[in-house]
Amino acid sequence: MLLPLVTLASGTTPDQVKQEATYSDxxxxxxxxPQPVIFYEAPLWxxxxxxxxxxxxxxxxxxxxxxxxxxxxxxxxxxxxxFGLTSEGPGHLFVITEIKDGWxxxxxxxxxxxxxxxxxxxxxxxxxxxxxxxxWGS
Numbered sequence: 001m002l003l004p005l006v007t008l009a010s011g012t013t014p015d016q017v018k019q020e021a022t023y024s025d026x027x028x029x030x031x032x033x034p035q036p037v038i039f040y041e042a043p044l045w046x047x048x049x050x051x052x053x054x055x056x057x058x059x060x061x062x063x064x065x066x067x068x069x070x071x072x073x074x075x076x077x078x079x080x081x082x083f084g085l086t087s088e089g090p091g092h093l094f095v096i097t098e099i100k101d102g103w104x105x106x107x108x109x110x111x112x113x114x115x116x117x118x119x120x121x122x123x124x125x126x127x128x129x130x131x132x133x134x135x136w137g138s
Contacts, residue, residue, distance in 0.1 A: 011105070042056050050092050051071075058137075062104045074133065080098065082133050086125075104121050106118055
C-alpha cells in the first residue's frame with residue numbers, strides 16, 4: 001500500500017504542498033512499525049502464572065522451576081529480591097520487594113486470577129510455607 005508523504009511547514013496548507021510536490025516525492029511504500037517493547041511493564045501473559053511472573057520480575061526467564069506448589073522452600077528468612085512460597089490455592093510464589101517490622105511487601109501475579117498485585121503480608125503468616133533466596137533458580 002502506498003501512502004502520501006506530507007510534511008507541512010508552519011502556515012502551509014495541504015493544497016500548497018500538492019502544488020509544489022512532484023510525483024516522485026508524493027509516495028512511500030508503507031511498512032508496519034511495531035509498538036516498542038516497554039521493559040518495565042511485565043508482559044500480560046506473565047499475569048496468568050505466579051511462577052512465570054516471578055521469573056520475569058527477577059530476570060530468570062528460560063529456566064524451568066515447575067509449579068509453585070511443588071517448589072520446596074530453602075530458608076525461613078525472607079530477603080528483598082528473594083521469593084516467598086505460600087499454600088494459597090495449589091501453591092503460590094511471590095517476589096519480596098520490601099521487609100519492614102515483621103511485614104513483607106510482595107510483587108506477584110495470579111493471586112487474583114490473571115492480575116498483577118502487591119500486598120503486605122506478615123512474615124509469620126500461617127499461609128507462608130517458607131522462602132527462597134534471591135539467587136535461587138538461576
